[in-house]
Amino acid sequence: MLRDFAQDPFPYLDEAGKKTMIAAHGALLGKFTELAFDESAEMRRQESRPKEADNIDVGPGTETDLQNDLIEAPRNPF
Numbered sequence: 001m002l003r004d005f006a007q008d009p010f011p012y013l014d015e016a017g018k019k020t021m022i023a024a025h026g027a028l029l030g031k032f033t034e035l036a037f038d039e040s041a042e043m044r045r046q047e048s049r050p051k052e053a054d055n056i057d058v059g060p061g062t063e064t065d066l067q068n069d070l071i072e073a074p075r076n077p078f
Contacts, residue, residue: 005012013021035041 010018010021
């Protein structure tokens with residue numbers, strides 16, 4: 001019964017509870033619509049997205065990427 005209530009509480013509410021539920025749904029929909037179509041909200045969403053690094057290369061590594069001259073060969077113990 002609790003699972004049914006969690007999925008759809010509307011049938012279990014009295015008239016006052018139903019009116020409150022409808023008012024809450026209306027307020028949430030209004031706030032969502034306000035935020036969804038607000039230009040400044042879109043700008044804030046864009047600014048909050050993590051930026052991608054500009055030094056990410058796509059594709060296989062090149063000789064320059066490996067930098068062999070900086071790393072000693074593994075067979076050289078020193």
